[in-house]
Amino acid sequence: AQSVTQPDIHITVSEGASLELRCNYSYGATPYLFWYVQSPGQGLQLLLKYFSGDTLVQGIKGFEAEFKRSQSSFNLRKPSVHWSDAAEYFCAVGSPFSNDYKLSFGAGTTVTVRA
Amino acid sequence: ETGVTQTPRHLVMGMTNKKSLKCEQHLGHNAMYWYKQSAKKPLELMFVYNFKEQTENNSVPSRFSPECPNSSHLFLHLHTLQPEDSALYLCASSQDGTGTSPLHFGNGTRLTVT
Numbered sequence: 001a002q003s004v005t006q007p008d009i010h011i012t013v014s015e016g017a018s019l020e021l022r023c024n025y026s027y028g029a030t031p032y033l034f035w036y037v038q039s040p041g042q043g044l045q046l047l048l049k050y051f052s053g054d055t056l057v058q059g060i061k062g063f064e065a066e067f068k069r070s071q072s073s074f075n076l077r078k079p080s081v082h083w084s085d086a087a088e089y090f091c092a093v094g095s096p097f098s099n100d101y102k103l104s105f106g107a108g109t110t111v112t113v114r115a
Numbered sequence: 116e117t118g119v120t121q122t123p124r125h126l127v128m129g130m131t132n133k134k135s136l137k138c139e140q141h142l143g144h145n146a147m148y149w150y151k152q153s154a155k156k157p158l159e160l161m162f163v164y165n166f167k168e169q170t171e172n173n174s175v176p177s178r179f180s181p182e183c184p185n186s187s188h189l190f191l192h193l194h195t196l197q198p199e200d201s202a203l204y205l206c207a208s209s210q211d212g213t214g215t216s217p218l219h220f221g222n223g224t225r226l227t228v229t
Contacts, residue, residue, distance in 0.1 A: 043220030094214045105158040
């Protein structure tokens with residue numbers, strides 16, 4: 001079974017600064033990888049996904065993530081953070097070997113943006 | 116408008132009450148899900164329905180009872196809940212039950228059990 005670790009519970013970043021959120025997974029092969037964002041009072045919204053191919057994937061809202069097989073990581077980045085990026089971010093892992101869509105989610109990283 | 120609508124947004128119920136959560140998706144998807152979100156814990160998958168058939172029951176206590184009358188509607192019937200069941204309950208849908216179909220989430224129902 002796959003598992004996900006998001007080492008940072010809370011990150012504070014200044015508006016305009018860069019942001020990197022860490023995600024490490026445990027799985028015996030290359031999994032499906034996702035980042036979701038949850039704004040206060042909202043459900044989760046898909047930011048980007050990786051299935052195969054180019055290890056650098058672009059998502060919505062100016063986010064990108066890089067898959068590194070050697071490090072079992074899928075870190076999320078944004079070059080310049082906006083105040084509206086304050087939210088909770090979830091990394092998720094899925095198995096490509098099953099027809100069942102069972103995602104394993106990390107516990108989330110809360111991002112605070114200061115002016 | 117998220118395409119997945121959950122009602123009510125907030126629910127307070129006593130341990131002896133019976134209530135239901137409702138989810139409706141307007142995306143033409145064929146798979147629907149219930150997740151439980153507790154503070155600082157990973158999302159917990161509760162139930163999965165694929166083409167109206169339940170394909171996953173993730174060891175959920177029987178006080179939670181799902182119902183999927185068609186591919187657009189999903190209910191979660193609640194009875195004799197415990198205070199530890201207080202959480203945000205999220206409904207999601209996907210095109211089908213495969214790993215390449217992203218999940219689309221509703222805004223959730225915040226449940227408080229007193």
